[in-house]
Amino acid sequence: MRITHLLEALQPLALLAARLYVAKVFFYSGLTKLRDWDTTLALFMDEYHVPLLSPMLAAMLGTAAELVLPLLLALGIATRFGALGLFVVNAVAVIALPEITDAALQQHMFWGSLLIGLLLWGPGRWSVDHWLLRRWIAGGDIRS
Incomplete structure (x- = not known):
């Protein structure tokens, strides 16, 4: 029982760590694409084969x-x-790369697992979502 309570007490920290880790990975990837837009476009035209979207639209949507x-x-x-x-972006990245190394695939699977965890369990107590939900349930006006 005691270990269960300890682990449950650590859940907000674990969810925050997952959120921050995945956010950093994808945000830095977006910054890299933005910094060298010509290379980004070339990659989407030549290497990344995003289904149903033009390379320009795929590059813009993915980066955004x-x-x-x-x-x-x-x-x-x-x-x-x-x-x-981000789960969709992650999945499309794997699908769009015709040749993906095992190491890269493992990274994408790890990120996808963290994202699924956030989908299932939400952001945790240390989030704006939790704060807003508490205020709403308490009958408070979240606009104030």
């Missing part, structure tokens, strides 16, 4: 998602939406 959704995760705002969006 990698810059905006991690901010939601890090702050714990609309966390499940952000986690779902």
Whole structure:
């Protein structure tokens, strides 16, 4: 029983760590794409084969998602939406790369696992989502 309580007490920290880790990975990836846009476009035209989207649109949407959704995760705002969006970005990245190394695939699977955990369990107590939910349940006006 005691170990269970200790582990449950650590859950907010674990969820925060997962949110911050995944947010950092994807945000830095987005910054890299933005810094060298010509290379990003070339990669989407020549190497990344995103189904159903033109290379330009795929590059723009992917980069925007990698810059905006991690901010939601890090702050714990609309966390499940952000986690779902990054899960899709992550899955498309794996699908779009015709040749992916085992090491890269393992990284993507790890990130996907963390994102699924956030989808299932939410952001935890240390998030804006939790604060807003508590205020809403308490009958408080979240606009004040």
